[in-house]
Amino acid sequence: MFEDKVAIITGSTQGIGKRLALKLAEQGAIVVINSRSAEKVEKTVAEFTAKGYPVLGINGDVSDYAFCEDLRNQVITIYGRIDFLINNAAIAVEGSISESSAKAIEQATRSNVHGSIYPTMAVIDDLKATKGSVLFMSSIAGIVGLPGFAMYSCTKKAIFAIAESMKNELVDHGIFVGVCLPDFTENEDSKEIMISNGEIQSIPKRNGIKTVSLDQTASCIINQLRTRRFLYFTSWRGRFMYYFYRFSPGLFLFALKLNRKRFMK
Numbered sequence: 001m002f003e004d005k006v007a008i009i010t011g012s013t014q015g016i017g018k019r020l021a022l023k024l025a026e027q028g029a030i031v032v033i034n035s036r037s038a039e040k041v042e043k044t045v046a047e048f049t050a051k052g053y054p055v056l057g058i059n060g061d062v063s064d065y066a067f068c069e070d071l072r073n074q075v076i077t078i079y080g081r082i083d084f085l086i087n088n089a090a091i092a093v094e095g096s097i098s099e100s101s102a103k104a105i106e107q108a109t110r111s112n113v114h115g116s117i118y119p120t121m122a123v124i125d126d127l128k129a130t131k132g133s134v135l136f137m138s139s140i141a142g143i144v145g146l147p148g149f150a151m152y153s154c155t156k157k158a159i160f161a162i163a164e165s166m167k168n169e170l171v172d173h174g175i176f177v178g179v180c181l182p183d184f185t186e187n188e189d190s191k192e193i194m195i196s197n198g199e200i201q202s203i204p205k206r207n208g209i210k211t212v213s214l215d216q217t218a219s220c221i222i223n224q225l226r227t228r229r230f231l232y233f234t235s236w237r238g239r240f241m242y243y244f245y246r247f248s249p250g251l252f253l254f255a256l257k258l259n260r261k262r263f264m265k
Helices: 015-026 038-050 065-079 102-130 150-169 214-227 236-247 249-258 260-264
Strands: 006-009 030-035 055-059 084-087 133-137 176-181 192-194 200-202 231-233
Touching (some): 006 015, 006 065, 015 030, 015 038, 015 084, 030 038, 030 065, 065 102, 084 102, 102 133, 102 192, 150 176, 214 231, 231 236, 236 249
Parallel strands (some): 030 055, 084 133, 133 176, 176 231
Antiparallel strands (some): 192 200
16 A cells, blocks of 8 residues: 555654654655654654665644645655655644743644645645645644643644544545544653743653653554545554543543643643
8 A cells, every 4th residue: 555655744753653653654655754853854854764764854844835735745856755644743832821931832733734634635636636645633632621731722623623524525536534533642751842832842751641652652643544534543542531521521520620720730
């Protein structure tokens, strides 16, 4: 299914994006690596090239529509087609609304919402031509607004809504549109988070929370692309939260209220 297919993965120099790119390359895909950091893109491309995988690295900010058009043009010029777009680029955000600065709110919106819509807009006609796939990476934080992570939950809920709209808008064109809700995933030492004042800090290793491995998360995404299922979870916890909230929102919100201090801490 993935042999010689061209897959653009935004935010793919670390974490889920990088592991997914590696697994797609192992299955014969041509992967397009992206990050705002030219240094990280160059390093990742070198790693893939050393393994013998066909890869293209393009650094730039996907929350800038002009860059997304340039990204699309470069890929089409070199490969002539686009088969998969995985909108993975995002920034983790913590802080309540009352604590958040305007800078933090604007950056979260640009990175997580614009950074998923703009690449999709840029390549949608190419995906129509190949009857390809576009996948949005939401989060279990997108199921319900989590206390202490207001803007992160907000942007991830928005991603879910965008995917729902596009699923029906593009069904007549044969394009697969999906949304994946990863659980808390193991993070690398280089993983960063934006705090309420807009500053960027390193995320410490997650303690006291059972995390899902990068391999399991990437494998779930591969399976979602293969089966073309609209909604996919990477763990039973995410599935449980989704259906619990859907069928009993009042009880779910009450349970969340009781555990609010744990989330905010």
